Amino acid sequence: MTDQNSPPVLHAEGLTKRYGRRVALSHCDLQIPSGRVIGLVGPNGAGKSTLLQLACGLIAPTAGTLRVLGARPAADAAHLARVGYVAQDTPVYAALTVGDHLRMGARLNPSWDAALAERRIAQVGLHPRQKAGRLSGGQRAQLALTVAAAKRPELLILDEPAAALDPLARDGFLHHLMEYVGELGASALLSSHLLGDVARVCDHLVVLAAGRVQLAGDVADLLAHHHRLVAPRGELDRLPAGLELVRREPAGAYERAIVRTAAGTPPPAWTVEPVGLEELVLAYLGRAAGDPTVPAPSPEAAR
Numbered sequence: 669m670t671d672q673n674s675p676p677v678l679h680a681e682g683l684t685k686r687y688g689r690r691v692a693l694s695h696c697d698l699q700i701p702s703g704r705v706i707g708l709v710g711p712n713g714a715g716k717s718t719l720l721q722l723a724c725g726l727i728a729p730t731a732g733t734l735r736v737l738g739a740r741p742a743a744d745a746a747h748l749a750r751v752g753y754v755a756q757d758t759p760v761y762a763a764l765t766v767g768d769h770l771r772m773g774a775r776l777n778p779s780w781d782a783a784l785a786e787r788r789i790a791q792v793g794l795h796p797r798q799k800a801g802r803l804s805g806g807q808r809a810q811l812a813l814t815v816a817a818a819k820r821p822e823l824l825i826l827d828e829p830a831a832a833l834d835p836l837a838r839d840g841f842l843h844h845l846m847e848y849v850g851e852l853g854a855s856a857l858l859s860s861h862l863l864g865d866v867a868r869v870c871d872h873l874v875v876l877a878a879g880r881v882q883l884a885g886d887v888a889d890l891l892a893h894h895h896r897l898v899a900p901r902g903e904l905d906r907l908p909a910g911l912e913l914v915r916r917e918p919a920g921a922y923e924r925a926i927v928r929t930a931a932g933t934p935p936p937a938w939t940v941e942p943v944g945l946e947e948l949v950l951a952y953l954g955r956a957a958g959d960p961t962v963p964a965p966s967p968e969a970a971r
C-alpha cells in the first residue's frame with residue numbers, strides 16, 4: 669500500500685553479485701517506496717534477472733545488502749508468502765493440468781484467492797483440464813502469472829512477463845496487472861524490454877546497464893527534471909550550472925541534447941521540449957554504452 673510508514677519495497681546498499689569472475693551487479697544502491705509499479709529496464713545482460721532473483725532470495729549477494737518489504741529476501745515462510753515471482757521462462761509442471769496448478773497453489777499458500785485464480789483462468793481462455801505441457805508459451809505465462817497473483821502477494825516480481833504474449837493478450841495482461849495492483853494495494857516489480865509497456869503501466873523506473881543503476885526514481889519526477897534542448901552547434905559546450913548533460917547528438921546546424929536539471933534550476937534559454945520515457949531510457953542506456961567511466965567487464969570476466 670502507498671503508506672509512508674511502510675518499509676521500502678526494495679532497499680539495496682552496495683548490492684553486488686558476481687558469478688565467478690563475471691560481475692552481474694556492481695555496488696547498486698536503490699530505495700523504492702511501496703505501492704509502486706516499478707519498471708526495470710536495461711539491455712541484455714544488464715543484471716535485471718539477477719536483481720529479481722536476489723529479491724526473491726533464489727540467489728545470495730556477493731557483497732552489500734538487500735531488504736525486500738523490510739526483511740531479508742525469503743527470510744522465512746511468512747516472508748515468502750508476501751512475494752510472488754514469475755521467472756523469465758514462466759515454468760509450469762508439464763504433466764499437471766491447469767486445475768492441478770490451482771489446487772497445488774491453494775494447498776501451498778495460506779492466502780490463496782481461489783475466486784481470483786478461477787476468474788483469471790477463464791478470462792485468459794484456459795480450461796482447468798488442459799495439460800500445462802501442451803500450452804503455448806503465452807498460455808504458460810498466463811498460468812504462471814495467475815498462480816503468482818492468486819497468492820495475493822504484497823510484491824509481485826515478474827521477469828519479462830509479457831514477452832511471450834501476443835499484443836492483445838499483452839494489453840489484457842497489463843490491464844489486469846493494473847487492476848490487481850490497485851485492488852490489493854500491492855507493488856509490482858517487472859523487468860521488460862518493451863518500453864511502451866513500461867511507459868503505460870509503471871510509475872517508478874530503474875534503468876540498469878553494465879550491472880549498475882543508471883537512473884532510478886518516480887517516473888513523474890524523472891520526466892519533470894529532464895528536458896530536450898535544441899541549441900545552435902557548439903552552444904552546448906557551455907551548459908549553465910545545474911544542468912547535467914545526459915546525451916547529445918547533432919541535428920543539422922543545431923544540436924539536440926537530453927539534460928537533467930537539479931531541483932529549482934530554471935530551464936535554460938534554448939528551445940526546451942519535454943522528454944518521453946522511452947527517449948529518457950534510451951539516453952541513459954546510450955550514455956552507459958559509450959561512457960568510459962562505466963567499468964567494462966575485465967577480459968576474464970567477459971569470457
Ligand SMILES: Nc1ncnc2c1ncn2[C@@H]1O[C@H](COP(=O)(O)OP(=O)(O)OP(=O)(O)O)[C@@H](O)[C@H]1O
Nearest residue numbers: 687690691692710711712713714715716717718719
Ligand atoms: N547463473 C549464472 N552463471 C554465470 N553468469 C551468469 C549467471 N546468470 C547470469 N549471469 C551473467 O550475469 C550477467 C547479468 O545477467 P542477467 O541474466 O541478470 O541479465 P538480464 O539483464 O536479465 O539480461 P536479459 O535481458 O538478456 O534477460 C550476464 O553477463 C550473464 O551472463
